[in-house]
Amino acid sequence: MKESDIRFGKLLILVNGLIPLALLIWDKSQNKLGANPQNFIILTTGMMTLIFLILTLAVTPLRKITGWNWLLQFRRMLGLFAFFYGSFHFLCFFSLDRAFSVSSTLSEMVKRKYLIIGSIALVSMIPLAITSTNRMIKRLGGKRWRALHRLAYVAATAGVIHYYMQVKADVRQPLVFAAALAILLGYRIWNFFLNRRPADVPVTAKK
Amino acid sequence: MSDPKRNPPDEITSPQVYFNRRNFIRAGILAASAVATGVAYRELNPIGTSTKKKIETAAISGIQTNSIAATNNDSGFFVNEEQTSYEKITHYNNFYEFSTDKEEVAEAAANFKTDGWKVSVEGLVQKTKVFDLDDILKIAPPEERVYRMRCVEGWSMVIPWVGFSLSKLLDAVQPLSSAKYVAFETLLDPMRMPGQKSAVLDWPYVEGLRMDEAMHPLTILASGIYGHALPPQDGAPIRLVVPWKYGFKGIKSIVRIKLIPAQPRTTWSDYAPNEYGFYANVNPHVDHPRWSQATEQRIGEFGRRPTLMFNGYEEQVGHLYAGMDLRKNF
Numbered sequence: 292m293k294e295s296d297i298r299f300g301k302l303l304i305l306v307n308g309l310i311p312l313a314l315l316i317w318d319k320s321q322n323k324l325g326a327n328p329q330n331f332i333i334l335t336t337g338m339m340t341l342i343f344l345i346l347t348l349a350v351t352p353l354r355k356i357t358g359w360n361w362l363l364q365f366r367r368m369l370g371l372f373a374f375f376y377g378s379f380h381f382l383c384f385f386s387l388d389r390a391f392s393v394s395s396t397l398s399e400m401v402k403r404k405y406l407i408i409g410s411i412a413l414v415s416m417i418p419l420a421i422t423s424t425n426r427m428i429k430r431l432g433g434k435r436w437r438a439l440h441r442l443a444y445v446a447a448t449a450g451v452i453h454y455y456m457q458v459k460a461d462v463r464q465p466l467v468f469a470a471a472l473a474i475l476l477g478y479r480i481w482n483f484f485l486n487r488r489p490a491d492v493p494v495t496a497k498k
Numbered sequence: 499m500s501d502p503k504r505n506p507p508d509e510i511t512s513p514q515v516y517f518n519r520r521n522f523i524r525a526g527i528l529a530a531s532a533v534a535t536g537v538a539y540r541e542l543n544p545i546g547t548s549t550k551k552k553i554e555t556a557a558i559s560g561i562q563t564n565s566i567a568a569t570n571n572d573s574g575f576f577v578n579e580e581q582t583s584y585e586k587i588t589h590y591n592n593f594y595e596f597s598t599d600k601e602e603v604a605e606a607a608a609n610f611k612t613d614g615w616k617v618s619v620e621g622l623v624q625k626t627k628v629f630d631l632d633d634i635l636k637i638a639p640p641e642e643r644v645y646r647m648r649c650v651e652g653w654s655m656v657i658p659w660v661g662f663s664l665s666k667l668l669d670a671v672q673p674l675s676s677a678k679y680v681a682f683e684t685l686l687d688p689m690r691m692p693g694q695k696s697a698v699l700d701w702p703y704v705e706g707l708r709m710d711e712a713m714h715p716l717t718i719l720a721s722g723i724y725g726h727a728l729p730p731q732d733g734a735p736i737r738l739v740v741p742w743k744y745g746f747k748g749i750k751s752i753v754r755i756k757l758i759p760a761q762p763r764t765t766w767s768d769y770a771p772n773e774y775g776f777y778a779n780v781n782p783h784v785d786h787p788r789w790s791q792a793t794e795q796r797i798g799e800f801g802r803r804p805t806l807m808f809n810g811y812e813e814q815v816g817h818l819y820a821g822m823d824l825r826k827n828f
Contacts, residue, residue, distance in 0.1 A: 326590030
């Protein structure tokens, strides 16, 4: 893929990734977020976080299956979008739900399991965002960088659990995310065992 | 002669045109993808585009301006707080019989017909009777009651109901002394209530009250809001309202009321007994296992307000639970 195509691809992701935010702001300005706008904003930004986490985790399996190595070029941007929406989601909770009260935010966060798990998801994305630059990749070295960025699995898993825990009874939507995540993580586990060369596999326990 | 392997110069697209076309195509792709993303967002969040039709229901005649409320503010019949708008009361509903999405119940329930509605009052009573809706509404004159409504999910409204005390109906059918509880049942008809086709809850929806709770004057059978008959999404044609309990106790579209000797099973408590109790009294000190009940989002307000004990009706109903451990009997 040409350099200019990649740049265009990134522009595509940038524009499309911002559209949900733009529509959210537009609907808010038109007073069209329903009876409980606070709730709607928090829910929607959370969903966007999960969608981008799933898209980020879909890059590697898709690349391996299709052989389209250029897909890798877009992964950073997808991941950063997940972090962006996740941070925004938290800010909305802090401002709209907790009315900017640090103490009530903190006390609520330690008391509620779903908030602890949500915090794990968000916090685990911070080092990923920080080390997303080319320079950081070089500084860490590919191997260490890849190991660190497995935290994305933690973020996505915790994010889906965080969503599931707040639903009263109709768990269909969180289960869709869970299913997508299971496929993406399942693929990696499957690959891991498939790629273990026979030499790596101990034939017997004897030495 | 020109080299046959090469295109004549006039057939080669000039770089300028080539790049223009490329840019043109790219702009097209960008625009198309943006539209597709926008449409997908709208499909998943129809809220921003849904036009909220005002639901026209018949005005209820002969509503009594309540004399007790006028003379005695302690009745709890008339909460002096800003009333939630009609539009919000009718477009933010928990009514899983139609949809699990609160914003979509109104549309899903729009064609729900209640013609020929009957309510069977039965069990441990002297006078078992199947009432036509009109007859049950004649049991007592309709009164306006402005109550807080606190949902177990952590939001609340102030709703001007039209209804009458359930005790009036119970008095009319003469309960036997062996009647200790009242059990209520919603219509079971998956054709008319499409949400019942999915097994998200165990249908039909059932609820219950202890006899003294059922006889309390604050407990009403409501048939209207804002002076008009209930629209389908709010529980037409007749529903229960128990203002000091979480909203899910207020069973909608009632077809059966049965007086019984023992505590009945109730839908949400069956679904998750550790999360939803039989009593379900609003209590800021007893949290839902997964979220806090200390505060609530009053629909239409910014920020959260503290939740009141028994939803602000402690003075009127606190005595019903004297000596009970409300942590255990949540």
